[in-house]
Amino acid sequence: MTNYILRRLFYGMAVLLGVVTLVFFLFTVLPGDPARMMLGQRADQQEIDAIRTELGLNQPLGVQYFSYLNDLSPLSVFQTQSSGEAFFFDQKKYTYAFPLISIGQKVLVAKLPYLRQSYQSKRLVTTILAEAFPKTLLLAFVSVSIALVLGLLIGLLAAVVNSPLLNRFVLVITTMGMSLPSFFAAILMAWIFAFLLADYTGLNMFGSLYAVDDLGNGEYLELKNLILPAITLGIRPLAIVTELTRTSLLEVLSFDYIRTARAKGLPAYRVIGLHAMRNALNPVVTAISGWFASLLAGAVFVEYVFDWKGIGVTIVSALEQYDLPVIMGSVLLIALILILINIFVDILYGILDPRIRLA
Secondary structure, eight states, rough: HHHHHHHHHHHHHHHHHHHHHHHHHHHHHHSSOHHHHHOOOOOOOHHHHHHHHHHHTOEEEEEEEEHHHHHHEEEEESSSSOTSSBBBOOOTSSTTOEEEEETTHHHHHEEEOOOOOOOOTTOBBBHHHHHHHHHHHHHHHHHHHHHHHHHHHHHHHHHHHHOHHHHHHHHHHHHHHHOOOHHHHHHHHHHHHIITTTTHHHSSSSSSEEEOTTTSSSEEOGGGGGHHHHHHHHHHHHHHHHHHHHHHHHHHTTSHHHHHHHHHOOOHIIIIIIIIIHHHTTHHHHHOOOOOHHHHHHHHHHHHTTTTTTTHHHHHHHHHOOOHHHHHHHHHHHHHHHHHHHHHHHHHHHHHOOGGGGG
């Protein structure tokens, strides 16, 4: 089991390295100059060169790449002299940095991963993500909760009633939910419920978790701004949960032990609630765990449409300003969450089914 877990962790770290490498070189080779974006189009070349030197953009591409990996790694090798070099150990930049071994001008340092500073705001990327990520996490959690509750109820009703008309209706709804792009669904929901029906719903087309009081009393919690993005983001997992619940429950209801329970005279709610649903939920739990991770990444378009100040808006704003550290940090965080959830699910499968460990 230990070897299986280590193998999963190794594969996960390899995928994470691949994501970092791909995103880094993709945004490095694209046309655009962060220094010019910071200073504006009228800046002279001397100012631009000074900013590029300050940001380390004057270094060769390979040096920039390994310097970024060195900042990310919890164990890093730095130079103790030559402050202008890419690998100089500036202790002010790193949180909880502890030098371990020094050999000449080289030092091995244990530290927390350093995601650098935003090119535009000069704030730490970790601080920016710490402010944005909880809002995305809340949005994903509420979306999954809506999908889980409604999906289980609709799927249960469709399986128990077993009406051809109801099954056809559920099939149409789930097919539309799975095929509807999230950005189009967000625009459609905002237009209908926050524009056409705004007088009846009282919902805003744009807004985040906190709103600013016009009277100058500061920010206040505005939970109604969560309704539309949460429902929009939950449409696709709702379709998945509904269909999985219906098909899985129909299959379980045909098993012999269910017939036996009914033959003993057990009430229908006990047969379905205590016996059938317990076994029918296995594929639903598997699907919802993967969807929760996917929603964190898929919330980008929905957040942007509704101006929900989460990771999605942060990524779009960073793309507009060519703010590479924020882009890298955001993508890295989403990739890390996806990988950790997949590793957790793989380990859980390995515990439940020992045959998977041999694969």
